[in-house]
Amino acid sequence: MKKFNIPEYYKSPVISKLKAKRKLEDPRKQDFSPSSISFHNVEFVISRHFGFCFGVENAIEKSYDAIQSNPDKKIYLLSQMIHNPEVNNDLYSQGVRFIQDTEGKQLISWDEINSDDIVIIPAFGTTIETSAILEKKGIDGVTFNTTCPFVEKVWNRSKTLGENAYTVIVHGKYSHEETKATFSHSQQQSPTIIVRDISETQHIIDYINGEISSDKLLQLFKGKYSDNFNPEKDLNRIGVVNQTTMLASETQEIADLFKTTLIAKFGESELKNHFADTRDTLCYATNDNQSATLELMNTTADLAIVVGGYNSSNTTHLVELLQQKFKTFFIKNESEIISKDHIRSFNIETKKLEELKFFLPQKEKLKIIITSGASCPDSAVDKVMQKIMYILGTPLVESDFDI
Numbered sequence: 001m002k003k004f005n006i007p008e009y010y011k012s013p014v015i016s017k018l019k020a021k022r023k024l025e026d027p028r029k030q031d032f033s034p035s036s037i038s039f040h041n042v043e044f045v046i047s048r049h050f051g052f053c054f055g056v057e058n059a060i061e062k063s064y065d066a067i068q069s070n071p072d073k074k075i076y077l078l079s080q081m082i083h084n085p086e087v088n089n090d091l092y093s094q095g096v097r098f099i100q101d102t103e104g105k106q107l108i109s110w111d112e113i114n115s116d117d118i119v120i121i122p123a124f125g126t127t128i129e130t131s132a133i134l135e136k137k138g139i140d141g142v143t144f145n146t147t148c149p150f151v152e153k154v155w156n157r158s159k160t161l162g163e164n165a166y167t168v169i170v171h172g173k174y175s176h177e178e179t180k181a182t183f184s185h186s187q188q189q190s191p192t193i194i195v196r197d198i199s200e201t202q203h204i205i206d207y208i209n210g211e212i213s214s215d216k217l218l219q220l221f222k223g224k225y226s227d228n229f230n231p232e233k234d235l236n237r238i239g240v241v242n243q244t245t246m247l248a249s250e251t252q253e254i255a256d257l258f259k260t261t262l263i264a265k266f267g268e269s270e271l272k273n274h275f276a277d278t279r280d281t282l283c284y285a286t287n288d289n290q291s292a293t294l295e296l297m298n299t300t301a302d303l304a305i306v307v308g309g310y311n312s313s314n315t316t317h318l319v320e321l322l323q324q325k326f327k328t329f330f331i332k333n334e335s336e337i338i339s340k341d342h343i344r345s346f347n348i349e350t351k352k353l354e355e356l357k358f359f360l361p362q363k364e365k366l367k368i369i370i371t372s373g374a375s376c377p378d379s380a381v382d383k384v385m386q387k388i389m390y391i392l393g394t395p396l397v398e399s400d401f402d403i
């Protein structure tokens with residue numbers, strides 16, 4: 001896979017060595033078992049796959065290149081480049097400004113931006129409507145377009161489904177930049193509707209089974225379907241794609257639910273006329289990170305820590321998996337660790353940061369699982385391990401990094 005030039009401060013002396021070692025031992029990525037590093041009385045069980053993915057490194061390389069090669073120009077990002085606060089803050093400190101927030105709220109008026117400026121398109125891609133604004137303003141939408149190829153793959157899959165007269169069901173988070181972009185591209189070709197999870201899917205199933213009216217369905221999905229979507233004719237032939245960072249098992253469950261419903265309605269022999277039986281459109285990084293997390297679930301540990309941005313979809317799903325078995329803390333960086341018995345952790349159900357007055361159990365030996373999302377620098381994971389060792393009174397010294 002291509003090597004990218006990313007700032008040194010995103011790399012880590014411990015994690016980089018560990019990843020290089022695992023890659024050498026297992027170049028085909030067949031072994032998803034975790035790694036283990038012990039410092040003093042703490043064993044860190046580290047996921048086989050985590051941290052910057054292809055798309056994120058590509059976006060980072062292009063963004064920093066835009067800054068370095070254009071010192072006299074105003075540089076904008078359409079929205080957060082990736083969902084990681086450290087990376088976005090660093091870009092901001094270097095003068096990059098964000099045109100919209102992650103919810104799509106305009107932070108800088110389009111009137112302030114002109115063809116002399118540089119606009120970076122983030123890894124999530126953007127909508128057809130925003131691309132049209134850039135084009136109309138004469139802004140180069142190619143040189144600093146960092147749309148991940150795995151996102152474009154989803155757009156291509158939707159296009160193919162549309163060309164074959166399928167309605168596209170997007171399993172994704174409606175307000176997520178990537179899902180908005182996919183929706184925008186998909187609706188050019190085909191009626192499109194977004195479902196967030198299995199309970200939203202159930203509403204569509206209820207409609208197909210004649211249990212709710214089309215008015216009720218449209219009311220339930222207000223703002224989440226394309227203008228050309230008509231339940232009465234568009235739910236007889238469907239295909240599912242997903243945001244690249246969703247939970248694999250949930251997408252499968254959603255596709256299976258549609259499949260069994262359509263079999264019940266039209267009969268097994270007619271299935272291929274009504275359901276596109278395609279694989280999910282998760283990217284390799286989501287698959288690797290989730291598979292490695294499932295391997296972590298086979299181990300025992302005192303607790304688990306997931307490092308990453310609180311608005312990061314792929315990171316949230318790692319938390320969702322780990323908290324099924326472990327006391328799991330979701331932290332954006334080491335600053336959330338206050339002391340041995342005080343941590344700030346993000347609750348993915350309430351979407352709130354919680355001050356928790358318990359953290360490290362009092363034990364002679366601790367075993368801590370640690371992983372991060374695809375948008376988290378390895379240096380952040382490193383700093384979390386260092387902070388834990390520090391609050392335990394056994395700070396790491398340089399020789400500890402010789403793993």
Ligand code: SF4
Pocket residue numbers: 053054055056123148149150151244245283284285286314374
């Ligand atoms: S998580 Fe996947 S789709 Fe998103 S940027 Fe990384 S590789 Fe691309």
